Amino acid sequence: MALLEGRRLSKRFGGVQALTEVDFAVEAGAIVGLIGPNGAGKTTLFNIVAGALPPGEGQVVFDGWPITGKPAFRICRRGIARTFQVTRPFGEMTCLENVAVAIVNRRPDLGRAAWGPMAMEYLEAVGLGALAETAAKHLNVIQKKRLEIARALATEPKLLMLDEVLGGLNTQEIQEAVGFIRDLRDTRGLTVFWIEHVMGAIMQAAEKVIVLDQGRVLMVGTPKAVVADERVISAYLGT
Amino acid sequence: MFKIENLDVFRGETQVLWGVGLEVAPGERVAILGSNGAGKSSLMAAITGLLRPRRGNIIFNDRALVGLKPYQITQLGIALVPEGRRVYKGMSVRENLEMGAFVRRGRPRLKESIERVFGLFPILGQRSAQGAGTLSGGEQQMLAIGRALMSLPDLLLIDELSLGLAPRVTKEIYAALASLGSEITVILVEQNVELALRHSERAYIVESGRVTGHGVSTELIDDPDIRRAYLGM
Amino acid sequence: GADPVKIGVVGPRTGDAAATGKAFEEGIQLATAWVNAKGGVLGRPLEVVFEDTAGAPDKAASGFERLVTRDKVAMVLGESHSSSALAEIEVANRLKIPFVVVEAWADPITAKNYRYVFRAGPSNSGVVNETIAKWVQASGFKKAYIVAENSDWGLGIAQLTEAALKKAAIPYEQLVTERKSQDHYTELTKIKQFGPDVVLAYVYGTGLHYFVAQAGEVGLTPKAVILDGAGPPSLWPDYWTNVGDYGNLECFVSSMHEKVELTPLAKEFRENYVKAFGKAPTDYKSRSIYDAVLIAADAINRAGSLGAENLVTALEKTDLLTTRGKAKFGMEKGGPEYHQWMPPMLVIQWQDKAQTVLYPPEAATGQLKR
């Protein structure tokens, strides 16, 4: 059964039709890639699922619950965590506190003594342990992306939605990151829904890829099938 | 005519460009390629003065641009078509174009320029009194380009021309641009690699805020590395 | 060379009613000069400490307390806001300091019968029953309209007026208006529909100017006559600038008139005032405080010391000729007459920018014009 399902989602911004009747499904325990050219509507789709944007038409169902139009914090507490394409750290707060925000809203009973070490674990998991007491505004782009992931993980989600987390990494780093994400699925049982332009990474990790183009689903298939598809090539290369 | 040397750019506390350098000859069309977040838009922002570089030089027609304000740079003859078009939605098409001609060099030839833009994009002529917010995405892109041309720039910067546009519309706009010939120098930012290379003479590749390669477009288009990097094939 | 004897004055020097503070200042200056020229009090110079109340009761109360605890004044005079005075009498009573209220008209100030509280000035019921109601009757008005600003003073005096008109069987209607409102067209139209021949306006300050001017614009006046139930606003320097020709034939209550001088002292006051400030006195409150300082100096001299009990006894025995007549405090307990001296009030009409006294008949200098 699908953990997350979207039915006939549409969204307009003034004159721009960002999504048109999009149907999609993300199966529990899977890594599902979402690709498509710039402006195809990928981030918009994420925003609607996560409640950051009011939906246009259509429905989103998560774990059997309709979550369409619910406020972002409720969706988060239901078990969906997301990262932002342009990172949004709490600049004036330390990395540790950034992660703590995610923890204390899940477990209000915890005091600093309890959440401190927990937050530290998440930071260490993404390799930011040494920067725990640094204000987030001092991080570089890549560190900020890691912090986003740590914060997302700290909400203890069932579904993790990643929006272009590999941008700016070199080949070596991409390999490590892909390993890390697969690990999340394998050891923590997370489902991952992942927007990425770095096709190589999606090819390696995803079981299924959804391709969006101009707000419509162009095709759905295995990574292999997708990159071989004429329509996809033309959408990307623009013949 | 245009040269960037060793440019370091920060957004807030975060560095987004490292030692970027490039060079453009008069009348040339140069493409900047790179994946999301590579720093292409930041480069545009630095050239136009929206971001102030920490180090490095930008030279345009023998003038150093670093430290100048955007409005001063525009007055010197550089126009940007920004990512996401950013037309003035509450103003009519004509008023948008007039705003483009705000600069000193543009105003005296306002009427003439408007005619030229309407010639380039006839649909804008038909919609001249319509509010820009009600235009389709493609029309807005045409308007954004038209507005940039209104300032009679020597150098035109276009960020993500094809973003969110149907291929047919994209083609139309590129055709219109091509018809301008070599009277304007163009720097083109584009994620659609093939389109970019096809409509440029040379290209620079930006990755993670660094220039990692450059070459003649017709050669790059067949480069297997490029194809692999951008399609994962 | 001797240490001065300090007495306090409370009044608004800032805020909406700062005009009163100005008038008080002038009166204080003339009165202290007068007293000190006559040898001061107890052989020492008299000094007045003027504390700002900003027209706010809480500031008034703490200002009063400050005069007593910090400046160690022997007694306190002044006040022109009933709200502030009501707060201050509590402090006076608690700290056992004689307090002579001057221009706060609310009845309860003396009706509370506090031992340390006196009033050498009008009370609402005094003004309404002794002056306004009698004037309305004597002038033969048929239909009256009461307009009250929504303040304690406005609403309180309106209530007393209603009772008086009822008793006199004069038909009336009543309306409350927003104190700070600058636009009275709606209210005036309502009034005009009722068709009164006299409008008793209890609106203090600028509000009155707007009211008079706009009443002219909508054509309520000159069919009806407006009475300014407070007085000073009709005498403020910008009255004529603000109301223009519509100010003509307006009536107001006052305890001072340029021609009618009830005592020789009043004449002396006027001369000294002109000498000191180069203009004729307009706001009668400068003279009210002047009288109060004289009463205080007299009481201190008769008491022979600054002890509160002695001062109260001396005040109770006051029998002093002031600018407004002979000051004498009532001693009958139970009502607002206790410790109260009600100076005579006049009803005056502006006739071609000259003041004509209409009431009481014995002081009248002319006839009501319509």
Added chain:
Amino acid sequence: MLALSLTNGLVIGIVYALTALGVSLVVGIMNVVNFAHGEFYILAGYFSYLFAHTLGIHPLAAMVIAVGLVFLLGLVVEYTLIRPTYGDDMYSLILTFILSIVFQSLFLLVFGPYPNKPPSWIKGATEVFGLFHYGNQRLAALAAGVVVIALFFAMLKLTWFGRMIRAAAQDREMAELNGINTTRLNLLSFGLGCALAAAAGVILAPVFPVTPTAGTPVALTAFVCVVLGGMGSMSGCVLGGLVLGVVENLGAAYVSTGYKHVFMFLILILVLLFRPAGLFGRREV
């Protein structure tokens, strides 16, 4: 009664609109709410009084000088106080709030507590449509208000400066890219906002003489108009002013005169509840 309430509502509404336009302009371009707006209005009233009355200059000339001086003062305030707070709209709010109190106490010291009224332009009253009497000075103020508003809109629509303003209000950065010196535009539009307040002040002072503290209600009403019309929308703000004026006068006529000004806030609260982007504003995504 009804006819008078409606007329009076329109007159007062135009006045509200005129004062609110300046606020709306500054909010739209700089995202700054100028809390001291009312004090600029009052200051202009004082100036026109001062020049016309004390110095004996022709009233019209006095008005023009007053508006000019307030404009200059606006420039100074922008340069010294507002400019350093760009991007922090809360801080500019706090600063202008303090500024308004400073102005009020200065007015009290310099001009005293009495109301000051510049000379009327015209005397008497007119019987309107045979229904009611209406002060001529008010009718003149209405006419002047309409003229100023019309001139302002013509300026927005027809001049380069107006186009600059509209462009910058929609997208500052893009306007800068089109060659507009937005720092200077801020300076000028803040000055212009103050000048609009001043225009309202000089037009109205003959009707409603100015006092040191009369600015606060002026500013408050202006803010309510701006919210009603939708932040930054100039035409919305004019409509907001008219709605306010009419509702207040109908409320005073038929419900309660004492609660006249509460109707204004009731509308505000209803609008915030049901149409947060303002009665005439479009919701932003």
Added chain:
Amino acid sequence: MVKAIDNRWWLAAAVAGFAALPWGLGIYHQHVLIVSLFYVMMTASWNLLAGYTGQVSFGHAAFAGIGAYASGILATKVGLNPWLGVGAGTLAAAVFGFLLGVLCLKMGGIYLSLTTLGFSEILHIIINNEYEITRGTMGLQVPGLIAEYSKLAYFYIFLAGAIITLAVVHRLIHANIGLNFRAVQNDERAAAALGVDVVRVRVLAFTVSSALAGMAGALYGHYLLLITPQIPSLDQQFLVLSMTVIGGLGSFAGPVIGAFGLEILSEYIRAYGEYHVLAFGLVALIVARFAPRGLVGVWKQFMDRRRPAA
């Protein structure tokens, strides 16, 4: 750990020293201290909202007014014990704060400022019009909190009130909810995505801050024995705002320093009569313009500059 205990001892010593202070002072100075403590309650609670969640409310004085009038009216009309009245006033302010918060905090920012301003205006009109109940500008005379009027007793009551207020503020900003405050102030969309109920957090801050203002107002009314529209006035709001800004917006100690500093200063410059509001305003303006973080900010900057040298 050792340091924490140290701090606690310092704090206890400071409170004890402060508690002993009025014994050496006359009535007048005791009064000044009491009023200062009232302003500490006001500034600290306003700072919770403005300094820690970035919401500038112009209705803080109005909430003090609600607390004062609720308690005062109950005492005079129903004969409720003033102590219970203070509780009722606090509750009333909390309820109004909650409702107003729900109404306009979804939009936040400038809307909150304008709505609270409108709210305080409405309150004024109501107080003036419902003269029968509120006694309008004449003020409502109310009983005191203690049978025998004593400045000393009031001093300790206000000291307790200030300590309660500061303790509540301290606890909140150092507890989990304080993390949420800052997260919301930094980036509300990101906060929402991490499970922070943004509207609730804001409404909570607003409600608590209003309730504390209500308590301060109720206590103040029973101290002055007279409740007037001056308590919920814009002038009062101006004082609270200036004190906080001059002391240091968004710092814990700032409002306390500002409240004492400015109240005492204003007692001194009161001698200059009409100039004192102006002087006050100019000081506030200059500090706000050149030291936006207030005196505390200036001190921190000074210390930071000294440290590397040492």
